[in-house]
Amino acid sequence: MRTARIVLVVLGVLVMAFGAYVLVTTVRPQRIWGLATWLLAAVVLHDAVLSPFVVGAGLLLRRTGRTLGAGVLVVVQTAVVLGCVLALVVLPEIAAKHHGQKNPTVLPFDYTTRLLVVEGVLLAVVVVALVIGVARARRSPRTLVASTTNG
Amino acid sequence: MASPNRNARSAVVWGRLLGVAFVVCFGTGVYSHLLQDPLPWMRFPTRPVQLYQFTQGLHITAGIAIIPLLLAKLNVVMPALAQVPPVRGVLHLLERLSIAVLVSASIVQVGTGLLNTYQWYPWPFPFRQVHYALSYLIIGSLILHIASKLPVIVRYWRARDAYDAEGRFVADPTVGSELLPDGREARPAVGERSAAAQTAGSYPRGLTGRLLRWVDGPAAPAARAEREARPGGQVRDLGTANVSAEPRLGNGADAAEAGRASRPEQDDALSGPRQRIARRGFVAGVTAATVGVVALTAGQSNRLLEPLNLFGARQRHVGPQSLPVNRTARAAGVLATATAADWTLTVVGKDVTRTFSRAELVALGTATADLPISCVEGWSQVASWRGVRMGDLLASVQADPASALRITSLEQSGGYRVTEMGAEYAADPTTLVALEVNGETLDLDHGFPARVIAPGRPGVLQTKWIGKIEVIR
Numbered sequence: 001m002r003t004a005r006i007v008l009v010v011l012g013v014l015v016m017a018f019g020a021y022v023l024v025t026t027v028r029p030q031r032i033w034g035l036a037t038w039l040l041a042a043v044v045l046h047d048a049v050l051s052p053f054v055v056g057a058g059l060l061l062r063r064t065g066r067t068l069g070a071g072v073l074v075v076v077q078t079a080v081v082l083g084c085v086l087a088l089v090v091l092p093e094i095a096a097k098h099h100g101q102k103n104p105t106v107l108p109f110d111y112t113t114r115l116l117v118v119e120g121v122l123l124a125v126v127v128v129a130l131v132i133g134v135a136r137a138r139r140s141p142r143t144l145v146a147s148t149t150n151g
Numbered sequence: 152m153a154s155p156n157r158n159a160r161s162a163v164v165w166g167r168l169l170g171v172a173f174v175v176c177f178g179t180g181v182y183s184h185l186l187q188d189p190l191p192w193m194r195f196p197t198r199p200v201q202l203y204q205f206t207q208g209l210h211i212t213a214g215i216a217i218i219p220l221l222l223a224k225l226n227v228v229m230p231a232l233a234q235v236p237p238v239r240g241v242l243h244l245l246e247r248l249s250i251a252v253l254v255s256a257s258i259v260q261v262g263t264g265l266l267n268t269y270q271w272y273p274w275p276f277p278f279r280q281v282h283y284a285l286s287y288l289i290i291g292s293l294i295l296h297i298a299s300k301l302p303v304i305v306r307y308w309r310a311r312d313a314y315d316a317e318g319r320f321v322a323d324p325t326v327g328s329e330l331l332p333d334g335r336e337a338r339p340a341v342g343e344r345s346a347a348a349q350t351a352g353s354y355p356r357g358l359t360g361r362l363l364r365w366v367d368g369p370a371a372p373a374a375r376a377e378r379e380a381r382p383g384g385q386v387r388d389l390g391t392a393n394v395s396a397e398p399r400l401g402n403g404a405d406a407a408e409a410g411r412a413s414r415p416e417q418d419d420a421l422s423g424p425r426q427r428i429a430r431r432g433f434v435a436g437v438t439a440a441t442v443g444v445v446a447l448t449a450g451q452s453n454r455l456l457e458p459l460n461l462f463g464a465r466q467r468h469v470g471p472q473s474l475p476v477n478r479t480a481r482a483a484g485v486l487a488t489a490t491a492a493d494w495t496l497t498v499v500g501k502d503v504t505r506t507f508s509r510a511e512l513v514a515l516g517t518a519t520a521d522l523p524i525s526c527v528e529g530w531s532q533v534a535s536w537r538g539v540r541m542g543d544l545l546a547s548v549q550a551d552p553a554s555a556l557r558i559t560s561l562e563q564s565g566g567y568r569v570t571e572m573g574a575e576y577a578a579d580p581t582t583l584v585a586l587e588v589n590g591e592t593l594d595l596d597h598g599f600p601a602r603v604i605a606p607g608r609p610g611v612l613q614t615k616w617i618g619k620i621e622v623i624r
Contacts, residue, residue, distance in 0.1 A: 019288035035259075038274055039255040105475040109461070
């Protein structure tokens with residue numbers, strides 16, 4: 001294992017060094033500073049915006065999980081995760097289209113309407129699951145096992 | 152932040168998938184880069200003709216799949232982000248720096264890559280060069296990351312080594328994981344602090360702990376309900392019994408002490424099925440997100456998924472002659488030159504140079520080929536092309552059909568105005584100077600009066616509005 005780790009470390013450092021070499025030889029220094037800001041912004045975005053959001057959503061689901069069945073909770077969580085990831089992919093697409101297409105075959109769809117429809121369907125799934133879950137919980141007041149999500 | 156999903160095994164599982172996706176993107180990306188900037192000695196396969204359509208479609212699809220996988224992995228390892236103390240020494244500092252490079256470069260790479268497929272570039276650096284350089288930084292830091300986590304990866308590679316029969320995570324403090332239940336992570340001094348943390352139950356101290364307790368509600372009723380829900384009365388219920396009794400006794404330090412001491416046990420007793428459900432819920436969520444986001448976009452390059460293409464940046468069959476366009480004649484500035492009546496194609500051999508009018512080319516142009524247009528941005532579509540074989544044109548200037556070529560477009564500017572074509576493509580019988588597509592004269596936006604079409608090459612090299620073909624080797 002020790003040999004494997006040493007080989008990997010050397011290889012990793014070499015590959016990174018090649019990447020850095022490609023960067024400084026093909027991109028002007030001033031543009032590299034632009035990239036550095038973006039790299040830093042990515043970490044800040046993750047640590048300061050995304051993580052707290054995910055933790056908050058997780059806590060909310062965990063709180064809900066006290067009264068709802070595991071199946072319901074999994075359905076809700078799955079719909080929420082899918083909805084969030086789709087929004088993450090499609091919102092920039094809407095912004096890009098708003099910014100201007102180079103020609104009509106680029107971004108040909110009405111992405112706003114499509115996203116609203118899909119998110120609407122997911123929301124309906126969540127609502128139906130919650131209604132069923134609450135109804136079941138009332139009928140048999142059994143507290144539930146699982147927080148199926150991340151606190 | 153404790154959660155059944157945030158353990159070393161989950162980190163290995165999501166890390167594996169993410170690693171595979173990164174390697175796929177890296178391999179297909181380097182292939183695409185080399186097709187555009189080959190080293191002098193390089194030759195590429197021209198068969199299957201849809202090779203590049205496949206590799207680049209895979210590149211974009213895997214890149215989109217990385218988005219949910221990366222989010223899952225970052226979510227799983229979140230506790231390690233806030234580890235105390237933040238740095239345990241020089242090696243640990245270097246390791247964390249390499250992870251910072253890996254994380255930030257991955258986010259920028261995937262984010263800018265996605266926006267590139269939307270043809271939107273709101274950043275202060277050149278996309279292609281940075282995308283290429285970052286790919287090596289990512290793969291390099293990924294290799295470093297694997298090197299530093301190798302003992303953890305080996306320890307938790309298989310599910311049966313990671314979970315006991317009840318489905319509980321087996322915490323092994325000897326491999327140095329930072330993702331173990333409270334008090335058992337890799338820490339410099341396993342002293343009073345972590346011991347205290349263990350006996351105090353699974354909640355951290357302070358505000359976080361109070362918040363989590365509120366979230367989970369009072370422990371006792373939950374435990375009681377759990378016991379009542381299982382009237383069969385399994386062995387583990389013995390463990391919870393005295394906990395649920397505790398609030399009713401509720402007098403004196405002994406009971407409180409007993410309750411506190413047994414709290415971890417109670418957690419463990421509940422946590423087998425509970426952990427399993429939590430993990431499966433998380434897997435279900437990420438799988439749904441990955442499958443969903445891929446299925447709803449991959450139709451731009453995959454015929455089977457075409458009916459599901461709700462959010463792809465392109466739609467097949469949308470465009471002039473039912474074929475999408477990347478660069479229009481207007482954008483390339485060829486509206487006048489490409490439609491000029493005196494347009495000719497100049498073919499320069501070693502000793503002989505000939506010019507062809509469009510009428511002459513049409514008279515020669517009897518060859519057909521079904522080849523895909525495959526864009527570096529991921530969309531692709533097969534079309535039927537008709538025109539003159541490149542090899543025949545080269546023979547007409549007494550050049551070897553297997554010659555390396557330089558092809559110049561009428562475009563006024565742009566990185567692909569002048570491109571080179573390897574001998575293997577020039578000699579291929581399906582490589583055409585195309586004059587027609589899908590039975591019609593080429594649309595101006597598809598390269599009228601003549602364009603190049605060759606098997607297995609990126610769309611940017613399928614030069615439109617060509618003016619000159621030169622033999623260079």
